[in-house]
Amino acid sequence: MNLNKTATRRHLRKTALTLALGALFATGAAQAQSSAVGSIFGSGMEPGTVVTVRNNDTGFQRQITVDASGRYSIGALPTGTYSVAVDQSGQQTVLNPGVQVVIGGGTEVSGGAAAGGDVTTLGGVQVTGSRMPVIDVSSTDTRRVFTSERLEQLPVRESLEQVALLAPGVVLADSRYPGAASFGGSAASENAIYINGYAVTNPLTNIGSTTLPFDAIGQAQVITGGYGAEFGRSTGGVMNIVTKRGGNEWKFGGEMMYTPKGLRGNYEDIRYEHNGLPAFDGLVYSRRSMREANEVKYGMYASGPLVKDRLFIYASGELTNQSISTPGTARPGGDAGWLKANLEDPRWMAKIDWNINDNHLLEFTAVSDTEKETRDNYSFVYTPGQDAFRLGERTGGIYYEDGGELYIGKYTGYLSDNLTLTAVYGEQSVDHIETPFGYDPSEVYVADSRPVDEQISRGTIERLAYEGAYDETRGGRLDLEWRLGDHGLRFGYDRQDSESMAGTQMSGPGYSWRYGPCTAGQPIAGGGGAVCPSNGEYVSQYIYENGGTFKVEQAAYYVEDRWQVNDQWLLTLGIRNETFKNYNADGIVYVEQKDQWAPRIGVSWDVLGDSSLKVYGNAGRYHLAMPNNVALRGAAGSLYTNEYFSFTGIDPVTGVPLGLVELGDGPYSANREYGQAPDPRSVAAKGIKSHYQDEYALGIEKAFENGLTVGARYVYRDLKGAIDDMCDYRPAYNWAIDNGYSEEVADNLGNALANCRLFNPGEANTFLLDDGTGNFVEVPLTAGELGFPKLKRSYQGIDFFVERPFDGTWFGRVDYTLSRNYGNAEGQLKSDIGQTDVGQTQDWDHPELMELANGYLPNHRKHYVKAFGFYQASPEWGLSATMSAFSGRPKNCMGYYPQTPENEEFNTYYAYGGPYYFYCNNQPSPRGSQGNMPWSYRLDLGVTYAPNFANNQLKFGLDIFNVFDRQSAQNQIEYGENGGPGLPYSQAHRVISYSDPRAIRFSIRADF
Structure with a gap:
């Protein structure tokens, strides 16, 4: 932080004014947008007065005329520090020379000489110091904004989830979901993350996101609840990042x-x-006491004007290197493994801002985020209870590379004093590379479960991730804001399409050999009828493949009215309509949800009319789509076969069996589909509803003359519906028998349902199931026939806080949350066992799994x-x-x-x-x-x-x-x-x- 600038601002505060919200953390928003802007507003002014706001770094300015009620509002302002001035009697009067505009923040600058404020002359320019509020009465939701200056001052580990954890109601997710957090009792896959207005949440699993050089963060907004109709696709929280931008002064x-x-x-x-x-x-x-970890990070930045007041650039890059050396797991006897890992995270970000004129702005952002990791495994032996150890030979390893580039363009047009248009478009591509150590694609993988003295093995890895795996997203949004008297009307449309190529395939020639023991003359366990030969040994040719290219399309439009009922009451009324489409690898929609209406309402009451005491509340419904990995697990073809043989010998070089004699009737598949993708009509229940949640909150904030602010908020979240998979044979079989179908057809319908179909847990569902002949039977099942309990996940939290704003010497904040996260399902994940199959947990596979499942949930x-x-x-x-x-x-x-x-x-x-x-x-x-x-x-x-x-x-x-x-x-x-x-x-x-x-x-x- 520039201490000279801090000292100057402190002097101005002492002689003329209190900065609106300082440069502190802002809560709430007057113009809360995913496009990451803020606003300045005010009241109590002479109608017809011209208000000018000017960005202190870029020279960008806007002017607006105070309306007949003495109010003004300037929205869609890029974040930064502004001066606010009015023209009165031919003389410029500065109301505030340092207003911090934060993401979604509404900063009030009211009064002036006409309003009875005190006037001080600084350098020939009048600076009017009316008492500035420290509570944003224009907000109806719950959010925190952390500026780069504050993040630089605090001892915070440099990651987005560590910033989010500073906000109340946010807890660290299970360690098996690294780099993720839970907001308000939700699963770690239910959040939305934005960079400069574009969603960068992981499209395959919805866990984690693209990130950027930490020093490039200009502001980080954490929304923990009550967000308006412009936001969607989240039943957890929203994290909104605005990057730094260049100004009129070159900085390095x-x-x-x-x-x-x-x-x-x-x-x-x-x-x-x-x-x-x-x-x-x-x-x-x-x-782990023998674990060693070393980390070093280098970063550089440059920013400045390419054309003064018009064209600016900011560029930042960082390189983080980590080296980790750690023992693996142990067994009685002292054997273990040892892992040495080297991680390299090069990231960069560049941003161009073009103020074509004061009415038309263009922004272009490019981000590169790549993680590279080399893991080397070694043999390692130590004696239990002793510190002596021996590091052996390298036994394997793997190289991972994940990352790519993100490009975002944004236009802001101030079409008139009362009409503003913003448009955002972005594209992102992320590649996934896995290269095993010592992998020879011509080598067949060989595994052996016979007695140890007979075992052989060949190859380094049996299964590989798809070569060329990637994730891509593209999309944009259009927002129109129209000020109409006491109403701030907003209209918007947004869409984002994501595509993932993912899956698993066999190494080498596409199969492996597996040797095993069996009982002579008896069926081989899991062998599909194959009978064990007389020597008690068999070999199977194992083939597995699952994957493809999948897409999700998400689109929504919304309408919202921010109605300033009078000087003390603000009412926000909005509604959002969302559509989700999930496609399988053949490009066919297997799940679609349309006309998902999400009403939102918020209210803010400035109790005393001086912005020192606010009561606020909000209520709304929020929907969430399924990510691409659901298609990978549930709608993709899955080839899984074993073919069993007896053998007379083994090639000593390759490990391949010799003298093969078939034992069964050819390849046997436990999944009954032999690699064919399931019919998209049968993947999910008919008319399946999306994952959605209702939320209600009520809060109060009070500012005192000594600068302290205290507050409390109660929030209640109720998960009303979810999507998961069920794999139970019995409901469809029983239904078929009860409805007069033959035993054979009933068995086929039961097996079709047992292949795991998506449904809405705890509700009635209707399935289309194959009767074994290729014909589909519509099977309507009530909640009672399915046998599952009603879905339940509720979160109740009471947040208390006390905050002291920064006065040039110190600031501080304390939050206490008392909460209850209760129910029978966490949501899209199952942290009990660290399951990463988002939206397809083990929970609802059959009703017995849900017995006694009601209680305190993992994120409680x-x-x-x-x-x-x-x-x-x-x-x-x-x-x-x-x-x-x-x-x-x-x-x-x-x-x-x-x-x-x-x-x-x-x-x-x-x-x-x-x-x-x-x-x-x-x-x-x-x-x-x-x-x-x-x-x-x-x-x-x-x-x-x-x-x-x-x-x-x-x-x-x-x-x-x-x-x-x-x-x-x-x-x-x-x-x-x-x-x-x-x-x-x-x-x-x-x-x-x-x-x-x-x-x-x-x-x-x-x-x-």
């Missing part, structure tokens, strides 16, 4: 950050818990305290801190379905052979009934030094993350048994991950 700079491995705390070892198997009790599962955190602040101790020294403390997630003990005579048929024919039920040791074990993980505590501290001799062009920093090295267990294995009911599981309740240990980051930054 660079930074380096170094987090050395030698100053990290020791990672906590992961150990087996006491689980009834003495050989495992207390044994180290992963000796009853108590959460967050705090952060900054103190400018002197012109040279700055101190900062962030703190969090929260209760742990609920724990479960999951096991096998009870083995009772009543359950014998289910356990024999339908039950999954694993510990996936809310029973443990044959006893009921309801969701969340096993207590909670421990509380987590974290304190981060930072100190900066900007020496006077460097004239604020040089800054040194030191950040200590997790100062007290409190490493809390975040999640655990929730299986309580394995191998059968009551049989102990070696990894039962083992910790999966701990919070990171203490780390120290050094930084140096230069700005010219």
